[in-house]
Amino acid sequence: MTTAPLRVLVHGGGIGGLTLATALARRGHHVEVAELRDRLEALGVGIIQPSNALHVMREIGVLDECLAVGFGWEVLTICDPAGTTLAQIPQPRMGDAPSNNGIPRPALARVLAAAATSAGATIRFGTSISELTDDGSGVDVTLTDGHGGRYDLVVGFDGIGSPLRRHLYGEKYAPEYTGFANWRVTLPRSPEVKGVVMSAGNLRAKALLTPISEELMYLGSVFAEAEDFRPDPATAHEQLRERLAGFGGPIAEALAQVTDPAAVVYSRISQVTVEEPWHVGRVVLAGDAAHASTPHLAQGAAMAVEDALVLAESLEAGSDVPAALAVWEERRRPRAMWVQAMSRAILKQETGSPTTAEEDELLKIGIPGAAHVLVKPY
Template sequence: MATPLRVLVHGGGIGGLTLAVALARRGHSVEVAELREQFDALGVGIIQPSNALHVMREIGILEDCLAVGFEWQVLTICDPAGNPVAKIPQPQMDGAPANNGIPRPALAQVLGRAAADAGATVRFGTTVADLSDDGEGVDVTLSDGSTGRYDLVVGFDGIGSPLRTRLYGDRFRPEYTGFANWRVTLPRRADLEGVLMSTGNLAAKALLTPITGELMYLGSVFAEAEDFRPDPERAHEQLAERLADFTGPIAEALAQITDPATVVYSRISQVTVDAPWHVGRVALAGDAAHASTPHLAQGAAMAVEDALVLAQELDAADSVPAALQAWEERRRPRAMFVQSLSRAILKQETGTPTTPEEDELLTIGIPGAAHVLVKPY
């Protein structure tokens, strides 16, 4: 579209800020409504696989991400004692490295600066209080009492998306998978040059992931009751109990954890909006539309791909509705592939029965999926 649009992005996380940068650099007027008071992303670190880094290159911040992260190329598979079983080179897209581990807060700061530099406005401590779409535009009232009219509203507002609830009520609530993620940030082992995955004939696997030159995180997934929460006084001991069969690097990492407050525990849920991701001029993207389990390390990558592809389709279309339709047609198959295979891998690794469709997906596996996902999005 030749005419600049006025766009409201609801949510200033990884996907929302990527969209803000991409659109503002194209000359659109972008506001981000972010409920938090600053860019202080929760969590430990994430992996930016090559397709995510390709998006970072396209919006001009690849080098900034690499500067605060840890670039790596090889996944090492080990037995429970830490003995290497396989070293798997990771594929990459043209113009982007294979992988980058990065602390979530550092990525939030990089994206926040880029959004501001591009001319986007971030309104902290605000959320959508009301909206009305008349087909030609969306009238929005924010929680601070301000109002505005927008050509497009995009909900990058996470797995508990308030915008999704406005559009669909309780139809697409987050579904708890029965599993939870335990993660702890630790000093990086000097010999850890990429992700180390320790697994075997166990109902668990554990990973060490470098996220800076100085830091790594230990992560593991276990079946947990929906109402379970770690004991604030002994969360580190509870994690050690779950990983008691591991020796070598995993045990050495566990031995460093002495403060239960450093253990980050998060239940793994997924969302599948089995309906259009847009209603009129209001769209859902990222985890608001298709939250996945973390087994392909592609959740944030799918969100930033959503953002860039939406910007591209707004470039190409002659109307916002046409752009949204084209965007969803491009994005849904790829996002659903990631979600379905991620969930199948979780079930396979934990001994949960799989469906025939999941068994077929599992023939692709994690290495095969990596090769699929470095193809153009």
């Protein structure tokens, strides 16, 4: 461990930020989390925790809680647009936990917030950084709620629109819209949906069903959309039906249950690649703030929690904070950039978009091969 407990400010109380807060507080550091939202409930639908993410959950002591509120699964089912099963692909594991766990985002937020506070971290809701000065030996911060002080380290787990990234680099690394968007809606889980069911084909679209608890699943789909498009609040469910009209089988059955336009969650798929160092002095960017990817490997949150655990380990082993951050970035950047490149290549392949020679090489690995790469130690 570094010579004395550090005082750390985590800017952002999402999945990565709360994981880091727990990992650091469990190691004896003094951690505060500044979260702009007033509460942690409004976090969308659900996510997949692949095996590498579950490994992190084990390391911070919350694996059992995640599995209890989620839905563990082992096999990816691939269907054609009509719903005919083409393949059932067992997923690799890292350790003895399930290969994957679907989990509602609000449930995961509650698990991680409880873990962070139990470990000793403080979560400040409804606040963010208003002023920040790094003098080399520490960072003086003022929060919008009047709290703050001097910290040994400030970590930006503040998402794809990261204010801390703008503080370091201005608008140079603003999110890049990919031309595609994600439509999702939570539904009662069909008994036959015991793992992800993915349907793709010549429709230049993909739809999938993901179990996130014993009772719930979500229907997700990706389509090319104009950058300024937003669903009509009164007819979003009908707009989703129009886009999925060519799908049959389990996708059509799930779609028939979508009757409330307010239940449809729409999000543009954007990407961020900070090509300069992710750390400047004692301020560091992590997760989507540094390397947001498309969701095509279900690795966005997994990369964030890996970032968090490896950062905690690097600070424990490092002689000083800047040196530890350099070690952390050297370890994390190649893996996160590989996930980003592979995810973008899969998006292009599935939607019939032109790919580069480099992307064609990645696509030879495919989604099953990528899963095997990502269960290797990191």
